Amino acid sequence: MAEAVAAALRRAGNPGRSGHVLSTRSARDLFLARERLAELFGGGDSSRFVFTGNATAALNQAIKGVLRPGDHVVTTSVEHNSVMRPLRRMVDAGVGITVVPAGEDGVTDPLSVVAAFRKETRMVSLVHASNVSGALQPVGRVAAEARKRGILTLVDAAQTAGAVPIDLRGLPVDLLAASGHKGLLGPQGTGFLYVREGVRIVPLIEGGTGSRSESDRQPVFFPDALESGTQNSVGIAGLAVSLGWLLRKGVDTIRRKEEEITARLLEGMARIPGVRLFGPQDPSLSVAVVSFLVEGMDPAETGRRLEKGYGILVRAGLHCSPNGHRTLGTFPNGTVRVSPGPFTTRAEIETFLSALRRIRRLSG
Ligand SMILES: Cc1ncc(COP(=O)(O)O)c(C=O)c1O
Numbered sequence: 001m002a003e004a005v006a007a008a009l010r011r012a013g014n015p016g017r018s019g020h021v022l023s024t025r026s027a028r029d030l031f032l033a034r035e036r037l038a039e040l041f042g043g044g045d046s047s048r049f050v051f052t053g054n055a056t057a058a059l060n061q062a063i064k065g066v067l068r069p070g071d072h073v074v075t076t077s078v079e080h081n082s083v084m085r086p087l088r089r090m091v092d093a094g095v096g097i098t099v100v101p102a103g104e105d106g107v108t109d110p111l112s113v114v115a116a117f118r119k120e121t122r123m124v125s126l127v128h129a130s131n132v133s134g135a136l137q138p139v140g141r142v143a144a145e146a147r148k149r150g151i152l153t154l155v156d157a158a159q160t161a162g163a164v165p166i167d168l169r170g171l172p173v174d175l176l177a178a179s180g181h182k183g184l185l186g187p188q189g190t191g192f193l194y195v196r197e198g199v200r201i202v203p204l205i206e207g208g209t210g211s212r213s214e215s216d217r218q219p220v221f222f223p224d225a226l227e228s229g230t231q232n233s234v235g236i237a238g239l240a241v242s243l244g245w246l247l248r249k250g251v252d253t254i255r256r257k258e259e260e261i262t263a264r265l266l267e268g269m270a271r272i273p274g275v276r277l278f279g280p281q282d283p284s285l286s287v288a289v290v291s292f293l294v295e296g297m298d299p300a301e302t303g304r305r306l307e308k309g310y311g312i313l314v315r316a317g318l319h320c321s322p323n324g325h326r327t328l329g330t331f332p333n334g335t336v337r338v339s340p341g342p343f344t345t346r347a348e349i350e351t352f353l354s355a356l357r358r359i360r361r362l363s364g
Helices: 002-010 021-041 055-066 081-092 110-115 139-148 233-249 251-270 299-310 322-328 346-363
Strands: 049-052 072-076 096-100 121-127 152-156 175-179 191-195 275-278 290-294 315-317 335-338
Touching: 002 233, 021 049, 021 191, 021 233, 049 055, 055 081, 055 121, 055 152, 055 175, 055 191, 072 081, 081 096, 081 121, 110 139, 121 139, 139 152, 233 251, 251 275, 251 290, 251 346, 290 299, 290 346, 299 315, 299 335, 299 346
Parallel strands: 072 096, 072 121, 121 152, 152 175
Antiparallel strands: 049 191, 175 191, 275 290, 290 335, 315 335
């Protein structure tokens, strides 16, 4: 992936802006990445996958491009701030909101979400898996009920894209946002928004697309409708390569491996006295994200000791999701989050467990 980025950087042409060789090569990189996204997510027409700089940009586009004053939106108490902050902005602009509380394990009851639907509800916005507890949310059941009522479903797949199989052919989700740099294993500065055919969405950013240049109005066809200005063709060239790897490997294989190592992680951590775990303790109900606290120790201090003493990097604090932590009862200090990935080995999990045992022993 890094080599593809370096190669693209050396020959970066502006995709769609010219007919010369460098421009058409960049355009091919974008096309390849888009086609691979469509293949990975079963999305059919690849033009419905719009590149963005990250998941946050995709979520802002979806929320602010669809909701209008007088609309109502339903969401949950375990959303990331990249959903909650744009939603709060829309509330200031006259949109109604219901935030459905998730259980203490971080899982939302689909019936409570459906019970919050009203006749003005235009959108339900759900995180696919919480970045705080790892808990998978009942996206399929909620989306099916929303579809029956003509309500759009927006899914924040930042934690699941590339880690949990997602097939848009069988999932009635209308808008799906993700980062390129997490489970999709691409470079930072990449992300995408999938917009199902027929969804009415207004672009947040308008400008040059390299298409229909005779007109001073934004094109309405995809992806140009939502992709203005020079794209991150260098990053997207890297994303195309990591998507190719994921397609060959299979997301179901990655999911199985991550479930296995998370099971070992949870089992090992549960045996360390004074370590408290949050979120589902069953890896089939979560992604490979485990939030914990060492009794009597500030999460930042645990993170510091893991890095300084053992070279293990974790994230401590509120993880950009204050509501997620309120739900788990860990606000305002937050937790420590350990998140293995597809390249994490069993041996690394054992190293982490013995580091945690030692940290606990020395502090207890
Ligand atoms: C659940 C969730 N949503 C959204 C985001 C935002 O992603 P990005 O940093 O790509 O904008 C994150 C990032 O941590 C996340 O975990």
